[in-house]
Amino acid sequence: MFxxxxxxxxxxARSKKFYDAIFEAMDIPPSEIHPNGRLVYAKHGQRFxxxxxxxxxxxxxxxxxxxxxxxxxxAMADAWHKAGVANGGQAIENPPGVRQTSMGPLYLAYLRDPxxxxxxxxxxxxx
Numbered sequence: 001m002f003x004x005x006x007x008x009x010x011x012x013a014r015s016k017k018f019y020d021a022i023f024e025a026m027d028i029p030p031s032e033i034h035p036n037g038r039l040v041y042a043k044h045g046q047r048f049x050x051x052x053x054x055x056x057x058x059x060x061x062x063x064x065x066x067x068x069x070x071x072x073x074x075a076m077a078d079a080w081h082k083a084g085v086a087n088g089g090q091a092i093e094n095p096p097g098v099r100q101t102s103m104g105p106l107y108l109a110y111l112r113d114p115x116x117x118x119x120x121x122x123x124x125x126x127x
Contacts, residue, residue, distance in 0.1 A: 004047040005067055007117045008059025012037055014088060014114050015050045021083035022111070022119075023048075026069070026076060061116035071123040074107045080121045081109040088114040098125055 009015040016039055020030040023041050031039040031050075039050040053059050071077040081096050089111040096109035108122040 002046060004049060006049040006051060007067070007113070007115070008053045009039075009050050009113075009115050010052070010059045011114065012039065012050065012052065015039060018084065018087045018089055018114050019048075019050055021087040022080050022089070025079040025083045026071065026121075059115050061112070061118065066110075066118045066120050069119065069121045071107075071121045074123060074126075077107055077109045077121045077123060081111060084111040084113075084119070089119075092118070 012033055016031065016033060019039060019041060024030065026043075028041050028043050031041050034040060037052055041048040069080075071080065078096055081091065085091050091110070092112055093110040097107065098105050099108050105125040106122045107125055108120055111119045113119060
C-alpha cells in the first residue's frame, strides 16, 4: 500500500545512529548519508526516508501520528525496541508486550525517535 514514508530530522547524524540500529534489528542494512543529506532504508521496494525539512524550518513530529512497522517475531520486536532505546530513542506507552486489539492479540512495542516521531513495531502473537 505504501511506497515510502518520510520523517524529518534536525540532526541527520544522530538520526543515522538511531535508525541504523533499529533497522539492523529488522535485517535492513544501514543507510549512507546521501549527497542530498538524506538517509534511505529500503526493503521489498518500500523506502523509509529521513531528511531535514525542505522548507528549512525545524523538523517536528506529527501530532497524533504513528508509523507502524512489521516484525517477523516477538524477538525481533524486542531487539528493535532495545536497539532504539540504546541509540537515542525514548520508550513510550507500555513496555513491549501483548495487547488486545480489534485484529486480535498483537505483540507491540513503541518508541519516539530522537526528533520525537512516534514509531511502533508489532507482530501477530504465535498461537
